[in-house]
Amino acid sequence: MIRKKAKVGTDECVACGCCVKVCPRNAISIFRGLYASVDKNLCVGCGK
Numbered sequence: 001m002i003r004k005k006a007k008v009g010t011d012e013c014v015a016c017g018c019c020v021k022v023c024p025r026n027a028i029s030i031f032r033g034l035y036a037s038v039d040k041n042l043c044v045g046c047g048k
């Protein structure tokens with residue numbers, strides 16, 4: 001099975017940081033307090 005890497009809809013994201021807390025790979029950060037950003041090198045596409 002091929003897993004897709006996470007992608008953030010920057011128009012929808014409110015930078016609440018919920019995804020940052022659940023990502024097991026620490027792949028997500030909040031860019032300049034504006035929206036979530038995913039490090040494609042760390043994301044394994046788990047979908048959490």
Ligand code: SF4
Pocket residue numbers: 005006022023024025026027028038042043044045046047048
């Ligand atoms: S899909 Fe999984 S590894 Fe990728 S950003 Fe989301 S929680 Fe993290």
